[in-house]
Amino acid sequence: MADLEEMYSAAGRYHLLQLNNLSRQEVAQMIMKTMALQEHQFTDEMVDSVYKQSLGMPRIANDLVGELKDKDREGSQLIASGNTE
Numbered sequence: 001m002a003d004l005e006e007m008y009s010a011a012g013r014y015h016l017l018q019l020n021n022l023s024r025q026e027v028a029q030m031i032m033k034t035m036a037l038q039e040h041q042f043t044d045e046m047v048d049s050v051y052k053q054s055l056g057m058p059r060i061a062n063d064l065v066g067e068l069k070d071k072d073r074e075g076s077q078l079i080a081s082g083n084t085e
Contacts, residue, residue, distance in 0.1 A: 021056030027065075034065045035072060 008014030022030070028047045032039065046068060054061035 019058050022051075022054075022058055022061055023056065024051045027051045027054070027056070027061055030061060030065050031068065034062075035069050 005014055005016070009016075024047060027050050028042070031037065031042050031046060031050065035042070050061055050064045050068070054064055
């Protein structure tokens, strides 16, 4: 793997990107922005379900928030189930 990174980095075709885990507040902001909600419109339970299941990992949190948005459209309970596949 290191050889590939070195080869493509030298050619300007590889850029290392590291994302830190999201904080609980950042997960709350993600929910608000994705679902077009105001702060008073989402619950701690919604934030906790995404934050605890994703452990703050951005990609997983994004998938779980997408699931919440789908559930909102369907009128289901707005708790992320963790079935992101």
